[in-house]
Amino acid sequence: MSARIQCISPVDGSLYVDRPVATPSEIDAALARARAAQKAWRRVPVGERARLVGGLVEAMKAMGNRIGEELAWQMGRPIRYGQGELRGVEERTNYMVGIAEEALAPVLPKDVRPGFERYVTRDPLGIVFTIAPWNYPYLTTVNSVVPALIAGNAVILKHAAQTLLVGDRFQEAFDRIGLPAGLFQHLVLSHEQTIGIIAGGHVNHVAFTGSVPAGRAIERACAGTFTTCGLELGGKDPAYVMADANLPFAVENLVDGAFFNSGQCCCGIERIYVHESLYDGFVQGFVDLTAKYVLGSPLSADTTLGPMARTNLADVVRRQTAEAIAAGATAHLDPAAFPENRDGSPYLAPQVLTGVGHAMSVMTEESFGPVVGIMKVKDDAEAIGLMNDSPYGLTASIWTEDVAAAKRVGEEVETGTVYMNRCDYLDPGLVWTGVKDTGHGAALSAIGYDALTRPKSYHLRLTTN
Incomplete structure (x- = not known):
């Protein structure tokens, strides 16, 4: 045969x-x-x-x-x-x-x-x-x-x-x-x-x-x-939310950047670093908006988060999430709030993690699924160091109202594309690398x-x- x-x-x-x-x-x-x-x-x-x-x-x-x-x-x-x-x-x-x-x-x-x-x-x-x-x-x-x-x-x-x-x-x-x-x-x-x-x-x-x-x-x-x-x-694309960022705008766009297509995006957001002055408000807004996703059959018009493409891919995300929680991370969403979430299936609820660090695989290995870790940073230097602490470099997004600051930070980030106030987008007028x-x-x-x-x-x- x-x-x-x-x-x-x-x-x-x-x-x-x-x-x-x-x-x-x-x-x-x-x-x-x-x-x-x-x-x-x-x-x-x-x-x-x-x-x-x-x-x-x-x-x-x-x-x-x-x-x-x-x-x-x-x-x-x-x-x-x-x-x-x-x-x-x-x-x-x-x-x-x-x-x-x-x-x-x-x-x-x-x-x-x-x-x-x-x-x-x-x-x-x-x-x-x-x-x-x-x-x-x-x-x-x-x-x-x-x-x-x-x-x-x-x-x-x-x-x-x-x-x-x-x-x-x-x-x-x-x-x-x-x-x-x-x-x-x-x-x-x-x-x-x-x-x-x-x-x-x-x-x-x-x-x-x-x-x-x-x-x-x-x-x-x-x-x-x-x-x-x-x-x-591969990719493990980061976002940096600076102290002067438009908070509601950053939350809305980064939630979409992290969870659209069930997180299965080449340049999707997989890790977020937030200036300490905005951190609490950002996390709360991010969690509240993520909780509004509807996980279910992609054939339903009500569904906003479909299954991952294969069960083995969803299991990678489950493993990374479980390892992070066991190491002290906080999971902000209850999977039980998403009735279609089922172990042993590609249906996987979104998850937001804090208390994470780069000793955890969820912050360093490609997830390619609906999970994101959020870390607090004190300044640009710390954010740049964490953004570059990765074997990957496809895109990085910077959220600020200061163009000069975005350029300054962007020059130090090891990546193929630098975004300011957007993410998860490919501009055909710019080279994709x-x-x-x-x-x-x-x-x-x-x-x-x-x-x-x-x-x-x-x-x-x-x-x-």
Whole structure:
């Protein structure tokens, strides 16, 4: 019997999607189609490529109702938020379309040399292999797929088992807008097949979002093949609430930043440091607002907090929370107040912890779930030290009314993005990147196009008769 990829729904534990993995001959054929399609596609003018790929937005929006329901069944996001990702798909796609011709235009040296024509082009890499996660399955896919295609590459998409149907929807959308056959292909692959494609040197670039161990495995597979890779890996994103912060605004936005999508956000807030002058009021407001979440089936319109994608992921959060409480932390929410909260299931109540410290895993290891620890700090130096006390560095948010202070603190924080008075958002006009174990590479913005192309220099000397 051939291997299969299955999605077990967090809604009720039922088998929601069941697919056979691609056969070796199907993989070889897909790669051959991609190489052939890319040779023709790269010769299409950038503006035409961008216009065609930009049609993805309307094609996806036309499937909006179906997408919202499928996400609820596949990974547990409440159906009331189900189509929210499509707004991000639209924003990011339209931005990358809008800057394409300028970002991919030839670069001319500033010095003009009579008798010579000199310039640098941005040539496509060839085949881009996107390996996408389940937590924001449309947005994380768009980050690489759209600019890769616009830059003249072919794309092979391997989507997470939990969200296989997302890959189908991308295939359906690109087929609907008339993208050349073979240029974009969604394949159902095992982990072993995925590594084999990379290690065999069959693709030119890998765009991966996922865990640190998986990122290391991909780097090892790339070794010796000269295949480039962009890796967005783990995170433990901090927030610092300064003494002059707008307290109600900070509370409202940080609760959402911590618990939206059941805390399963790449740049979600996992730890908060609050200046001692605001600490008590912040904690009280944070707990009161968190208590208003409604945990339940994502298919219900009343639900604001759905189940986590899998029980084993919820168990990680349960373990971290229990360890913190055993070490002296205070849990401010009674799980019994959330009737759907059940041990041994992906349904997990939100939790707010104080009395925490960096000897606890909940403050240092990625949680990726609905728990957050809050610590009191006396000044900027203490906050910066704690924010940097992490193996990760994706985003950090600073809550203050003083722009200069935010810049000053931000310069000292080891992170890919610094926010002031917002969090859990990706601006397509700014590069998406990380430091330390969060990985390396760049997505979106003009810099994102650089990661999906290679420079090629032209030095043309003119001769006279």
